[in-house]
Amino acid sequence: MMVKRRRGWMRLGLAAALIAVSGCTGMQSYLGGGASPRQLASADNPPPMVQNCGIVGIGSPTKYACDGKVYTSFDLLKLRQNWEKNHGG
Amino acid sequence: MRNRKTKFTLALAIVYLLATLGFVQRSRAQDSSGPAPMLKLYIDPATKVVYAEPGRGRRLLTEIPANAMAAGAIEQQEQRQEIQLRQNQDMISALVAKNQEFETSNRELTREMAEVKPAWRSYIDNFQDKFRIGTLIYGDYRFYTHTGFQPQELTQINNPGPWNNNYNSFDITRTYLNFYFFPTKDWTIRLTPNMYKTIGSSNDKIGANTGFGSNLDGNLGVRMKYANLQYSALWDKLDVPALKGGTVILGETANPLVGWEEDLYGYRYVNLTPWNYLSLSSTQLGVHFEGPIKPFSDGKTYADYGLGVYDNSSFHAYEQTDTKQAMARLSVYPFGADWRFQGLGLTGFYDYGYGNTTPDTASIPTALKGGNAHITRIATLLHYTAEQWGLAGEFDYGNNAFSAGNLFSGSGPADEFGTATGKPVTSGPAFFGNTCTPGAPCSNPASGFSSQTAAWNALLNNGQAREVGWDVFGHYHIPDTKFTAFGMFQWFLPNDKVATNPLDFQRFVVGASYQVNEFLRFAVDTQNTLFYHNQMSMSVPQLEKFNYVPGSKINGLTLPKTGSIPNLVPFDTHSIFLNMEFNY
Numbered sequence: 001m002m003v004k005r006r007r008g009w010m011r012l013g014l015a016a017a018l019i020a021v022s023g024c025t026g027m028q029s030y031l032g033g034g035a036s037p038r039q040l041a042s043a044d045n046p047p048p049m050v051q052n053c054g055i056v057g058i059g060s061p062t063k064y065a066c067d068g069k070v071y072t073s074f075d076l077l078k079l080r081q082n083w084e085k086n087h088g089g
Numbered sequence: 090m091r092n093r094k095t096k097f098t099l100a101l102a103i104v105y106l107l108a109t110l111g112f113v114q115r116s117r118a119q120d121s122s123g124p125a126p127m128l129k130l131y132i133d134p135a136t137k138v139v140y141a142e143p144g145r146g147r148r149l150l151t152e153i154p155a156n157a158m159a160a161g162a163i164e165q166q167e168q169r170q171e172i173q174l175r176q177n178q179d180m181i182s183a184l185v186a187k188n189q190e191f192e193t194s195n196r197e198l199t200r201e202m203a204e205v206k207p208a209w210r211s212y213i214d215n216f217q218d219k220f221r222i223g224t225l226i227y228g229d230y231r232f233y234t235h236t237g238f239q240p241q242e243l244t245q246i247n248n249p250g251p252w253n254n255n256y257n258s259f260d261i262t263r264t265y266l267n268f269y270f271f272p273t274k275d276w277t278i279r280l281t282p283n284m285y286k287t288i289g290s291s292n293d294k295i296g297a298n299t300g301f302g303s304n305l306d307g308n309l310g311v312r313m314k315y316a317n318l319q320y321s322a323l324w325d326k327l328d329v330p331a332l333k334g335g336t337v338i339l340g341e342t343a344n345p346l347v348g349w350e351e352d353l354y355g356y357r358y359v360n361l362t363p364w365n366y367l368s369l370s371s372t373q374l375g376v377h378f379e380g381p382i383k384p385f386s387d388g389k390t391y392a393d394y395g396l397g398v399y400d401n402s403s404f405h406a407y408e409q410t411d412t413k414q415a416m417a418r419l420s421v422y423p424f425g426a427d428w429r430f431q432g433l434g435l436t437g438f439y440d441y442g443y444g445n446t447t448p449d450t451a452s453i454p455t456a457l458k459g460g461n462a463h464i465t466r467i468a469t470l471l472h473y474t475a476e477q478w479g480l481a482g483e484f485d486y487g488n489n490a491f492s493a494g495n496l497f498s499g500s501g502p503a504d505e506f507g508t509a510t511g512k513p514v515t516s517g518p519a520f521f522g523n524t525c526t527p528g529a530p531c532s533n534p535a536s537g538f539s540s541q542t543a544a545w546n547a548l549l550n551n552g553q554a555r556e557v558g559w560d561v562f563g564h565y566h567i568p569d570t571k572f573t574a575f576g577m578f579q580w581f582l583p584n585d586k587v588a589t590n591p592l593d594f595q596r597f598v599v600g601a602s603y604q605v606n607e608f609l610r611f612a613v614d615t616q617n618t619l620f621y622h623n624q625m626s627m628s629v630p631q632l633e634k635f636n637y638v639p640g641s642k643i644n645g646l647t648l649p650k651t652g653s654i655p656n657l658v659p660f661d662t663h664s665i666f667l668n669m670e671f672n673y
Contacts, residue, residue: 026457043112052573054476055355056429060267061221062608062672065428065476073607080607 047079106427128153150369153377173652183219200642219272225265226671227358232257233415237660239618240367241499242360245286250500251660260286263358264451265314275322283314285405314372316341324380335380338397341404345379345395346438346468347371352431354562356575358670359612363579369440369466375399375413389425401464402445404561410451414442430474435505440466444489457636458552462489478565485558491583493546496592502538505546509644511537521628522650523640532646540654542641544632548592551636554584564652565593571604575612591627591657597617612668619661626653 048066050073054065061072071079131140131147138333140147229243236253243262264284271277290304309445317340325334343349347365351357365371377397381390384443420436444451444460451461465488472481493505503510513530514520525531534540548554564576579596600614629651639650 050607051573052476052566054428054430054474055352056480057352058225058355058357058672060221060225060265060269060673063429065431067476068427072430077607 047083048076050076051081126154126464134186150294151486156373161370169654179248185547186353191410215445219270221269221271222265222311223265223269224671224673225263225267225671226261226669227263228259228261230257230259230667231664232666233662233664235661235663237618237662238497238501238519239659239662240496241500242366242616242666244361245251245288247286247288247500248500248662248664250502261309262286265558267349269316275320275600277319277321279317279319281313281315282311284309286310287432295535300661307476313341314404315343317377330440331382331384332380333383338377338379341372342377342397343371344373344399345377345397345416346440346655347388349395349418349420350470353470353474354577355479356577356600356602356612357670358610359575359600359602359614360616362562363485363558363577363581364422364468367487367491367556367558367581369490370403370405372404372418373397373399374402374404374408374549385425387425387429390423390429391425392419393429394420400444401442406445407484409445409447411445411448412443414440414661416440430472430479432473432475434472434474436468436470436472438466438470439463458487458491458551461634462491462552463510466490469566476566477568478563481561483558483560483562485560485581487556489554491543491549491551491554491556491581493549496549503543504537504644505541507644509537509539511539513646515537521652525647530646532643534649534652534654534656539646540649542653543638543641543648544627544657545592547632547635547637548584548587548590548661551584551637553586555586557582559586572663573602573604574616575600589622589625591622591625592620592659593622595621600668608671608673610670612666612670614666615664615669616666617661617663622658624656626655626659627657628653 015049023047048064048069048071050064053064053066053071053076054066056070064071064073064076100309128142129143129152130150132138132144132150133140133144133147135146139150143149169344186217223261227243229246231242231246231248233256234254236251236256238247238250239248241247243260246258246260246262246285249256261284265281266283268280269277270280287305287308287310290306292303293301295301298442300347303413317338318341320337321335324330324335347362347369348371350370351365354362360366364608369442371573375398377395377396379398380393382392382394383390385391392418396413396415398413401410401412401414403404416439418436420434422432422434426432426434442464444458444462444464446461452644455461465486467486470483473479474600493501497505509532513536514533515527515530516525520531521534523531532539532543534672558579558581560577560579564573566573576599577597581594581596582590583592583594584590596616596618598614598616600612602612604610629637629649632654633639639648641648
């Protein structure tokens, strides 16, 4: 009786483990094979826009801080134009 | 060309050989077909010459069967033809091989020519790496609901004084052409011509009877704003890693405070920063050091500095002194900054110099030194900067750092600049302690600004003035828009040794900017100067404690010896500005 019960628990545990593994696998595939949502989003997100950046230095060229990085006005222009080109803008 | 010639030669040779081969083939065909051919000979009876072909006047001489000719001769002929054939085939093979060789050679030559860049191309490529040009333009439209005497809101703009409400103007206040030249990795040369609005008139008398009129008011002139040589490898050479990135600048350059604070504020195209508004020029001539301090290996900036020794004069004045002024600024970022200004910062600035006066004038003994006195400017700032907003508080302290010339840099009474205003008193009984005649007119405190100008100069230009000020400025980007709200408040006591100084003022600027693209911004804002004390008078004994001399003259008018000078609080000013910045 005890053995049967133990086997039952073992079967239940095995089934739960299988479900957990398959669930994780499914989640993995849902996440795109390991890429984070942030990575997925960044491919389609617009680049930093000058109006959202802080001024670091006014000059030729002016420098801006965007998302922790420093860009020149020319860098931002190029990023924006490339993005608009790729998105039919 | 060479290739075409080769091909043509080859074609000729092939045609020749084919013709030869054809002839041989024909000869051989004739030999092997039909009855034996006959050789016919003809003779011209007149000349007795024998021919192998018929012709006019020729008669058939004889017919000889070809096979009657010696077989050995035919064989010899065939052998010769065979040899000739082989030679021709060898020649064709040689020419084909030669042609292939030429074609290979031509391909290599074409490839080599494509790789070889002309000398001018190399020069241009090299030059563009060593040269950069940029431009900066500030412009505005301004409308004054209330005009008055005041400092300049922006470089070289002026406005009429009191009773000129609704004055308005379009202005260009800055047009930099930034030329940077990098002759080597460590050296940079910067040249920046800048437009400015000139003020000045002088009519010349030429000879006995001729005069030339001249008025430069409002002309857009050009002067050098920056002209300097920068060296960026000092700390690399001295092997001080914490100071790497620092530069040494020789020549005409931004001083340690103003340029730095303009970047911190971010709205220089709208209005001047506090000490720049009061008196400190943005640009000095001298020796200057600046750079970041990165003491740790995390790459963050924990401090940055600017210091140097400069002329006492500004960049647009002639240096008259035998002394120089020294300035230093240190900004500390206690939590480290990944980019300039990031996070919390504490900044201290100190400037010590002298009035721009020649040594012989400065050495004349006087009770009060006035404009010859030393000048001190101190600023301490607490600031926090994020990408979307920034806020700064500033405390200012100075000595002799705000003259009447500074107060009236934007607009001032004509008396300050050599022309008496108001209706002088020329007769009557004693007037403010003076006897007034047409030959010795008296300043009338109730008319014009001559007495007031003398009093204002006494309060500010006495050599013992002490300035105190407080400022707050900042900006906030409105999320998901191209708009940013910004503002500055300045409270300034031009001489706090005066119990109630009629010249104490507050200034505030509030506005919104619109970022059109990476290079262009517009702003709409209001700029105001508030001389906030109630209208007041000061007695002659009160003014005497400063630099007022009773009975002295201003522009030929005798100043009051007794009584009080009224209306010493200047008019407030209120204006609306539309500003534009283009920076490339």
